[in-house]
Amino acid sequence: MTADRRIEEITDRLRERSAPTREPYLKRLRERGAEGPKRARLTCGNLAHGFAACGPTDKARLAGDATPNLGIITAYNDMLSAHQPFETYPEMIRQAAREMGATAQVAGGVPAMCDGVTQGQIGMEMSLFSRDVIAMSAAVGLSHDMFDAAVYLGVCDKIVPGLVIAALTFGHLPAIFVPAGPMTTGLPNDEKSRIRQLYAEGKVGRDKLLEAESASYHGPGTCTFYGTANSNQMLMEIMGLHTPGSSFINPGTPLRDALTKEAARRALSITAFGNEYTPAGLVVDERAVVNGVVGLHATGGSTNHTLHLVAMAAAAGIQLTWQDISDLSDVTPLLARVYPNGLADVNHFHAAGGMGFLIRELLDRGLLHEDVRTAWGTGLRGYAIEAKLAADGQTVKREAAPRESGDPKVLTTADKPFSENGGLRMLTGNMGHAVIKVSAVKPERRIVEAPAVIFNDQNEVKAAFDSGALDRDFVAVVRFQGPQSNGMPELHKLTPLLGVLQDRGHKVALVTDGRMSGASGKVPAAIHVTPEAKSGGAIARLRDGDMIRLDGEAGTLEILVDEAELSARETASPDLSGNSFGLGRELFEVFRRAVGPANEGASVF
Structure with a gap:
């Protein structure tokens, strides 16, 4: 037990x-x-179809009922x-x-x-x-x-x-x-990440980026x-x-x-x-x-x-x-x-x-x-x-290995943990529920209170970054990225952009009803926001400049706007028709209509 x-x-x-x-x-x-x-x-016809392409020995075994x-x-x-x-x-x-x-x-x-x-x-x-x-x-x-x-x-x-x-x-x-x-093992992951950030800042070209990526995935x-x-x-x-x-x-x-x-x-x-x-x-x-x-x-x-x-x-x-x-x-x-x-x-x-x-x-x-x-x-x-290989193959x-790890910087014992908790937790507040992974976020970066900048598409973030409009403290709210809107894509390519801004000394966070993947990194990110924007969640009533408080330590995600005012606002309803066609997306319309919320697994079953 x-x-x-x-x-x-x-x-x-x-x-x-x-x-x-x-x-x-x-x-x-x-x-x-x-x-x-x-x-x-099975009927003889059923079974004959089931082993028609097999060799004689396999056919003989499948024709009987004594072998698995x-x-x-x-x-x-x-x-x-x-x-x-x-x-x-x-x-x-x-x-x-x-x-x-x-x-x-x-x-x-x-x-x-x-x-x-x-x-x-x-x-x-x-x-x-x-x-x-x-x-x-x-x-x-x-x-x-x-x-x-x-x-x-x-x-x-x-x-x-x-x-x-x-x-x-x-x-x-x-x-x-x-x-x-x-x-x-290929190019070290931290070096790959460094090249990605340099590319995001325009300091290296695509040739250097592709060289680094190819050395990583090789x-x-x-x-x-x-x-x-x-x-x-x-x-x-x-x-x-x-x-x-x-x-x-x-x-x-x-x-x-x-x-x-x-x-x-x-x-x-x-x-x-x-x-x-x-x-x-x-x-x-x-x-x-x-x-x-x-x-x-x-x-x-x-x-x-x-x-x-x-x-x-x-x-x-x-x-x-x-x-x-x-x-x-x-x-x-x-x-x-x-x-x-x-x-x-x-x-x-x-x-x-x-x-x-x-x-x-x-x-x-x-x-x-x-x-x-x-x-x-x-x-x-x-x-x-x-598991090891014996002489007979x-x-x-x-x-398992001795009590001391082969590399205590990578794998440690339960009495000397890197952290007392796993760092993956639920956020609650008047925006609903969300998930955050703080294990890779420095403690001083886990609480961000800053004005919202609203985006309805991840490509809008890149355009704002390139224009210099994001060179300040802010919370990037990237909404209409949930399963009902467009299948809940990962927004991992935002990490280098936001990382650059964080490295410049700004307080930066991401709030989204989309995903950030298993590579969620050093920028605090409240992801999987539920209810999502497409289903009328509070994230769809946010406006530019609204103050957001993301507290990864306390586990809260709050819109610092009067509740009556927030409730009275109309829900944003951007044109999402572009999500319905191209590269087979039209075949998945039934999924977007049937999918459940993120906190129930975002499943169609």
Whole structure:
């Protein structure tokens, strides 16, 4: 049992709130699981279509009902560095299955778009919605009802949350998530950030900027800063959906391949055919969700997960709230400093002890639920290890690194935290609710009281910066960026501009109903403002010059305008028709109409 009373209290609160939705979910899961594998009950015509392209041995196995069939859901494409390594995974997985006398088939592919490519571009307006498209795409693949377990090949921002939603929707199936790992270390992140700021100021040209970006993002694997993609990998491990020690092993290495085969073998070992049946919907319970949130805080993880974790939990009938996330931040120490919350990247984090060290420290401090069910078949203590390669090419699990971190500037112990809290918290006030990440913001920058400058488009900020109109204290209010307006794009390209102004000595902050991504940095940013402007939130009644107070320490976001005057104002209603067309945005109109608020996961489900 978890030793820390506060963690138990928050978990009990979550469990009690979720009972009306969790219990029906579990009932459906048990009923579906009790029916057993469906493949044997398909008609001959159905089954013949299902294995028509297989070789003779696989056909013979699929024609019977005595061996499991593993479904592969893949986010492979060769444009995106994080997903390019997945090209060779299906054959490795099929071979591992054949060696066990089983079979494996690619059940389907899902889209994988990159926020790095679409940052500041029109395509970013479909990024958040791609999460729910991914969930539906995976469901289409699994709907053939040919599978006894599934492995999910995905890494980046919306892909893993979408795959988790699918895995929990098919919660009667065992599930293991298989990462591709981070690219090797390139140009240091602080140097990349410096070049970006110089470019924003016009002090270097595009050639220097592209040179720096190419040196940062230079090969196969996940981007090495600690944004949403690497936060995803941390979550899958600490929530028990990876095999232990697999999150941050570089692509193209023997250990990476061995871990992929291990994941396939393990998935086939936990089907209903054997004695270790482990459905995904039982792995992800209230305790696992709390463990995930604690891990997010302890590592200074992505603000995007205040959306994704809520939506992921909901798929299992669990009603996680921003208040739960904020309260868990208050009791979780910050144990990792990885860019943008430090200078190191995830390779340095892994070398310093990585996930095994982190999990052990949090368990020993009583900040994680140890008695959880995991895909690996152990409690969470079984993840306090590091994975190594044995002489025979198989993986071995060794106890996590010694009590002293390999680099105390990157990864520290629970008794010597970088901060007593995780730095990701909810803001409340007369503007509604918002989220802020202060772990990378200097303490003296966390409280800003300044006049608002209103923008209805992020490109207007760049124009104002270039004209010199922002060379002063101000709060940039960038509104009509919520999910109903334009799909809630990340506004990460504003960071260099606002950073320049902050470095000049100005008090600067951002307030928006949009997102700022896992790379939220040194400028205080109240993001995900709910209610959003499009739904009539108070942010839509702001005017230039209104005083705004953002207090990242107290957790408040206030419009310092008389309430009667504020309520009497008309709601702004700019022309948003331009958000409806171009690069496929017209296909997502139904999403913009159906999407829920940010504090409920910004989901269409």
